[in-house]
Amino acid sequence: MGLTKSENFTNQQNELANIAKALGHPARMAIVDYLLTVDTCICGDIVNELPLAQPTVSQHLKELKNAGIIKGSIEGNAICYCIDENTIEKLKSYFDNILSNLEKRKSTCC
Amino acid sequence: MGLTKSENFTNQQNELANIAKALGHPARMAIVDYLLTVDTCICGDIVNELPLAQPTVSQHLKELKNAGIIKGSIEGNAICYCIDENTIEKLKSYFDNILSNLEKRKSTCC
DNA sequence: AAATTATATCGTAATATTGCAATGTAATAA
């Protein structure tokens, strides 16, 4: 049917999968990349940077925000979007963990 | 229509989005987690660990493999799956990069 | 107040993902 209940998995698995899923689209990676290049995060021009229509970009921003990857604050007329460091830290430490785990039992197989 | 051409984005954006997408499902995160707990990577019993049918697990394994997150080698009757360290490294260094970028221009906004 | 600017939401068509029963394949055991 196409629906696995999230109760079947751990909180960490669900949470990280959610973050990864949000990054799992080139347009959203491009948005993250772009946010890293701009000094001030008043970012109304993300739309101009991407080959996508404004509603599409808005939707992608929403998903990044829901996943906690970016946060936005109202700045008068515009909206200030920027990367949420905490979420990136979370990802980094997860992968760090995997790597140190792999180091421990090096060369057992494959 | 629902289709963005990958040519619109950089190779890195496409590649990383692809990897992230593969991790963007709790069942696949659970598979990765499981692969980290087993000593030998003869892992036919992933199916028993997950609340999913065998074809579903097989399909998830295929996606993880296509994304380069795991690799499998035939071990007689069974198949030996294990995590591909290189891909995890790739992810880690991407997030490391983001974080050090964020450090550089701390407190400008948000 | 009317126009403009910046962004969000709605509705909907095209497409992709997810899950699984049924079936296929290929190595191993009996």
Add this chain to the structure above:
DNA sequence: TTATTACATTGCAATATTACGATATAATTT
């Protein structure tokens, strides 16, 4: 050779994602 075991593939129904035109909202400027 006939199971059996360990997977993969096919086919398909249910659901989710993606993209965008049209439209709404809300602050800013004129």
